[in-house]
Amino acid sequence: MLKLSNVSIAYNDKVVMDSLDLTANKGEIIGLAAPNGTGKTTMFNVMANFVKPDSGHVFFDGKYTYRNEKEELHIHRRLATFPEQKDLFEELSGVDHMKLYANMWKGSTKHVPSIIERLHMGHYVKRKVRTYSLGMRQRLCFAMMMAADTPIMLMDEVMNGLDVENVALISKCLMEMKQHKLIFVASHLLENLDLYADRVLFLKDGKFVHEQKFTGENEIFLKLDVTAEQFESIKAELDLPAGHMYIANYLLCIPIGGMSKSEQTKWMSQMLKYNKEMTIGPLGTVEYYEKYYAKSV
Numbered sequence: 001m002l003k004l005s006n007v008s009i010a011y012n013d014k015v016v017m018d019s020l021d022l023t024a025n026k027g028e029i030i031g032l033a034a035p036n037g038t039g040k041t042t043m044f045n046v047m048a049n050f051v052k053p054d055s056g057h058v059f060f061d062g063k064y065t066y067r068n069e070k071e072e073l074h075i076h077r078r079l080a081t082f083p084e085q086k087d088l089f090e091e092l093s094g095v096d097h098m099k100l101y102a103n104m105w106k107g108s109t110k111h112v113p114s115i116i117e118r119l120h121m122g123h124y125v126k127r128k129v130r131t132y133s134l135g136m137r138q139r140l141c142f143a144m145m146m147a148a149d150t151p152i153m154l155m156d157e158v159m160n161g162l163d164v165e166n167v168a169l170i171s172k173c174l175m176e177m178k179q180h181k182l183i184f185v186a187s188h189l190l191e192n193l194d195l196y197a198d199r200v201l202f203l204k205d206g207k208f209v210h211e212q213k214f215t216g217e218n219e220i221f222l223k224l225d226v227t228a229e230q231f232e233s234i235k236a237e238l239d240l241p242a243g244h245m246y247i248a249n250y251l252l253c254i255p256i257g258g259m260s261k262s263e264q265t266k267w268m269s270q271m272l273k274y275n276k277e278m279t280i281g282p283l284g285t286v287e288y289y290e291k292y293y294a295k296s297v
């Protein structure tokens, strides 16, 4: 449905996308995780042709790219980007905004009332935007995307400024919507990404340094907190298995998925003297994030 092929872009000497390839399909929510200033917005801007890459192409449905105005129009009929709060019209109401997006992409506003109900916006949506709080504005931005109802959605900072209840509501809506769509979500709410994303891409120095899938095929680790000194003595004392990690100067992860039960038990009992609280499971988005970015924090 969407393909990045060898896409590169740099600003001065800062490489933001470095020969990136990616294939993304209908029915997927793809999370994008990276610290501020890494290139998430730039990647969306390239996908939407708001910014031209230095090299490479973005393909849609295997054939369309941004070769001319006709192709751009064709793609933009199927792709919407998350509006920024600063682009809302203060003197228009929430419904006006939703109708604008509905008309622009879907050619009908019939579905708008059901979105207002789904997002619990009935009590404010007819008021002018200038009277809205930050969270109300953000929910409106999401409602506009639902009104556009495009097959491809690029959602930058979708959860910004939302309280816990609204983060849960929008997460649920994303899961309900994804069946016939391809949705990209750039977010700093990492645990929240685990909830609804089918995979999370970690962008660093212009490359995807890791792709985390939530399909149950992930490596299983024995995980425990140890200090740097403890880690040094563990390394000196034991032959840690290949693929072990020491993340962000606190978390030791020992891959135990391929081991026999007795070997697993051996590692657990050996670790007991360092920390009795250990967990077994795959690494979550937060842990991978710390693995790749902890040093730059």
Ligand SMILES: Nc1ncnc2c1ncn2[C@@H]1O[C@H](COP(=O)(O)OP(=O)(O)OP(=O)(O)O)[C@@H](O)[C@H]1O
Residues within 6 Å of the ligand: 011, 014, 016, 034, 035, 036, 037, 038, 039, 040, 041, 042, 043
């Ligand atoms: N038009 C531009 N001119 C020069 N540099 C730019 C331009 N746009 C982006 N950059 C630089 O490219 C890098 C990536 O920026 P981008 O906004 O894509 O990051 P981001 O991951 O979306 O960050 P955030 O989480 O803060 O939104 C930054 O170093 C930024 O300063």
